Amino acid sequence: MSGTFAFELVTPERVLVSGAMEAVLVPGTEGDFMVMAGHAPVVSTLRPGILEATAPGGKAQRLxxxxxxxxxTAESMTVLAEHAVLLDGLAGDDLAKLVSDSERLVADAADETERAYAQNALARLRAALPSAR
Known part of the structure; x- marks a missing residue:
C-alpha cells in the first residue's frame, strides 16, 4: 500500500510534528509496529523508545x-506523547539530559518488566544519538 497519511505527534506543550507521512515506526508496549497508508485501525500505548516518521521522499524524523x-486509521495517525524530543539537531547538553533522564527511568522502574522496557529504550537512544554514528 503506497501513499501518504496525515500524521500528528502532540505533547502537552505543543504539536511537535504534523504533516503527510509515508510510514511511522512506533515503539508500542506490545512491540514495535509500522503504520502506513491504509493501515487497519489500531490504538496502542507507547513505551520509551525511538519513533521514526518518514515523509514523502524518504526524509525521516526520529524522536x-x-x-x-x-x-x-487508514487515513491518519495521532500520537499523544507524555514527553517527546526530536533527536536530530539536539545540542550536547540536551542529549546528555535526555540520556540522564532515561537512566533515571531505569533506576526508578517499579518492576522487572518496566526496567527491561526502560533499559531497551536507553540502549536504543544511545544507538540513535548522532555521536554514536
Missing part, C-alpha cells in the same frame, strides 16, 4: 518518546 498513546 525519543517516553510514553503515551497512538491511534491510527
Amino acid at each position: 525519543f518518546v517516553r510514553s503515551g498513546l497512538a491511534e491510527a
Whole structure:
C-alpha cells in the first residue's frame, strides 16, 4: 500500500510534528509496529523508545518518546506523547539530559518488566544519538 497519511505527534506543550507521512515506526508496549497508508485501525500505548516518521521522499524524523498513546486509521495517525524530543539537531547538553533522564527511568522502574522496557529504550537512544554514528 503506497501513499501518504496525515500524521500528528502532540505533547502537552505543543504539536511537535504534523504533516503527510509515508510510514511511522512506533515503539508500542506490545512491540514495535509500522503504520502506513491504509493501515487497519489500531490504538496502542507507547513505551520509551525511538519513533521514526518518514515523509514523502524518504526524509525521516526520529524522536525519543517516553510514553503515551497512538491511534491510527487508514487515513491518519495521532500520537499523544507524555514527553517527546526530536533527536536530530539536539545540542550536547540536551542529549546528555535526555540520556540522564532515561537512566533515571531505569533506576526508578517499579518492576522487572518496566526496567527491561526502560533499559531497551536507553540502549536504543544511545544507538540513535548522532555521536554514536
